[in-house]
Amino acid sequence: MSQHRHPGAPGRAGAVPALPDLPEATVARLPEYLRALHNLAETSHETVSSEGLANAAGVNSAKLRKDLSQLGSYGTRGVGYDVALLIDQIEYVLGLTQRRAVALVGVGNLGHALAGYDGFAGRGFRIAALFDADQERVGEEINGLIVRHVDELPRVAAEESIAIGVIATPAAAAQRVADQLVSVGVTSILNFAPCVLSVPEGVDVRKVDLAIELQILSFHEHRKATLTALPAAGGPALTALPGGLAVTESQEAIGT
Amino acid sequence: MSQHRHPGAPGRAGAVPALPDLPEATVARLPEYLRALHNLAETSHETVSSEGLANAAGVNSAKLRKDLSQLGSYGTRGVGYDVALLIDQIEYVLGLTQRRAVALVGVGNLGHALAGYDGFAGRGFRIAALFDADQERVGEEINGLIVRHVDELPRVAAEESIAIGVIATPAAAAQRVADQLVSVGVTSILNFAPCVLSVPEGVDVRKVDLAIELQILSFHEHRKATLTALPAAGGPALTALPGGLAVTESQEAIGT
DNA sequence: AGGCGCTTGTGAAGACGTGCACAAATCGCG
DNA sequence: CGCGATTTGTGCACGTCTTCACAAGCGCCT
Known part of the structure; x- marks a missing residue:
């Protein structure tokens, strides 16, 4: 369908290589x-x-x-x-030919771990700055980076071109931080706080909520339990299940 | 369609309350x-x-x-x-009427954070045990729990009924840990290691990969960049875009 | 040079998820 | 007691995603 295009080389040629809009x-x-x-x-x-x-x-x-x-x-x-x-x-x-700068806001429990996570560096990202609202934490050094106060975000953003903001604050602070990120021009946010963020059009938000993942697993666990409990409680009928309740094999190994 | 059913009370009544199989x-x-x-x-x-x-x-x-x-x-x-x-x-x-026990394997950077994350307790889960393969880490106390060697998993599983296993090890160790979890009867796994797990039928695996989330954001960032770069390079044509390249508004605030 | 086996790329069908728009149901008020 | 305002529950149409099945293309071996 599409004529061949060879983007291979990171240094783009003269013509802007159009990205197909993928599903x-x-x-x-x-x-x-x-x-x-x-x-x-x-x-x-x-x-x-x-x-x-x-x-x-x-x-x-x-x-x-x-x-x-x-x-x-x-x-x-x-x-x-x-x-x-x-x-x-x-x-x-995926736009990984340039190493994108990530700003991480909130260096609590989870933020600490993210700041120290070495999986980012190998996969196209560089944590460029750490922020926190708590003065107690400002100044602390994590993995070679010094935690700055979140109010310094505009200044830092002016120096480094921040591509992605990561929010690892408590839920109560998340919306405020999101607003601040947006106001300094960040258009991609990864949100670890358990809350809904409202952002202007054109800003992408992805959410990761650890408790939600567990709850989804819990549902399947619960379902499996009641499914196996049913024939056991019913007595001998093991192969012949009540017709109304089909044992849909379901897809295990559910994707992200 | 369905006749009313009132599961409300945690103590189930005589009849097993059938779970509808939800999408x-x-x-x-x-x-x-x-x-x-x-x-x-x-x-x-x-x-x-x-x-x-x-x-x-x-x-x-x-x-x-x-x-x-x-x-x-x-x-x-x-x-x-x-x-x-x-x-x-x-x-x-969701099966949250009982507080489900979670076993966390791998108390490195991320595992530490997960072990200390207080968002679990309030949402139906209880971290019941911590494991690691590194003898250096065994014995360490995190948040009131002592890290045990992963080989003790069978013994601990016999005492506590583990509902969900969380893998926060390096990728190289993840499959082995998954096998161990499965062998002690765990049928739900949350995997933070960046690798594919193969598990027997009936075991549910959910995966969370932080770098992947960032890469997805990176794609959209890249896409937005080339999209805005195109008219800018073309010159004055800002409202009248080249017809071939529709600015599909796309869904911002992408769900999980 | 020709044929054979292997693998990609894709058309078509079906499953799944989404969102509109409206009928049915309930409450409150006159 | 009846009516209107409000909100749920859902039929229907549409778009997206998945999967099968197969033709087209490529390399290798004879």
């Missing part, structure tokens, strides 16, 4: 493919088939092929995908 | 509703309309009504939903 579901899976591809590259695989990569990423191979075809990438029929090339392509599409 | 999307939103409802309850709201609750939870009101109707709950037309009753209903469906 959200595809975008959410690309990072997973990328991680799997890096693993493959380290174990010196030159190429990989859709089946192989799909296994490594934990998805269906047809889905993977469709995802990759979306971004105009081309594998070679009969052979597979060139691992190194595919890494370049996905990193380009 | 996954609905299940993922219920915890969000629950959190919003608790907020409302604290500010002494007796009832709430679908519109009001939808706002508080950041979703469409029609979607909320459909979700709630799925679990057989009933509001009152012309009035709204009884906050306290709805909390009971959702907590029952």
Whole structure:
């Protein structure tokens, strides 16, 4: 469908390489493919088939092929995908050719852990600044960075071009921090606080709530328990379940 | 459609209250509703309309009504939903009437933060045990719990009924830990390690990968950048965009 | 050079999720 | 007692996502 385009090189050529607008579901899976591809590259695989990569990423191979075809990438029929090339392509599409600066607000329990998390550096990000509203914490050094007061955000943002803001404050403070981030030009926010943020149009918010993840698991746990409890309570009827209650196998290993 | 059922009371009555099998999307939103409802309850709201609750939870009101109707709950037309009753209903469906025991494996950077996170206790969970494979860390006390060696998992699991396992180890160790958890009967796992886990049927795995969240944001950031760069490079054409590249407003504030 | 096996890319069908719009139901007030 | 304001519950249509199945393309071997 789309004519070939070769974004490979990080230094963009003269023509602005138009990004195809990918389905959200595809975008959410690309990072997973990328991680799997890096693993493959380290174990010196030159190429990989859709089946192989799909296994490594934990998805269906047809889905993977469709995802990759979306971004105009081309594998070679009969052979597979060139691992190194595919890494370049996905990193380009995800905008990881530049190391993006992340500002982390809130260095409490979770914020501390995030500040020290080494998984960011290897995956295209750099924690550029730490902030907190608590004067007690300002000045503390974490992982080579000094915690600054959140009011200094405008000044720091002027020096460093902050691409993404991470909110790891208590829920009560989150909206205020979000407003501050937006006001200094941040248009992407990752929110760990358990609350809904309202932001102007054009600002993307993603939310991670640890308790919610557990609660979803709890539901399935509860469901499994009542499902197995039902035949046991009913007595002998194990294979012949009451017709009304189909034992839908459900999809285990639910994706993100 | 469904005849009324009143699960309200935690002590189940004689008849096993059958759980309707809800759509996954609905299940993922219920915890969000629950959190919003608790907020409302604290500010002494007796009832709430679908519109009001939808706002508080950041979703469409029609979607909320459909979700709630799925679990057989009933509001009152012309009035709204009884906050306290709805909390009971959702907590029952999610299986939060019992405080579930969580085992946390891996007390590194992130594990430490999770062990100290007080958001769990208030939301239906109790961290029952901490494990690590590193002998250096075994014996350390975090938040009143002592870190044990991961090999003691079977013994501890025999004493406490572990409902959910949380993996916060490096990727290399995650699969092994998952196997161990499964072998002691854990059927729900929350995985923070950046890797795919393979588990037997019937075991639910949810994954949280912080770098992936950032990469998804990075994509949108990249996309916004090229989108605005395009007309700017073209010159004056700001309102009249090239027809081929529709500025699909996209959904900001993307859900989990 | 030709054929064979393997793998990609994609059309089509179905499942799933979303949002509108409206009928049915309930409350409060005159 | 009846009426109007309000809000729930849901039928329906639409868009998105998933999965199957297969044709088209590529490399290798003879």
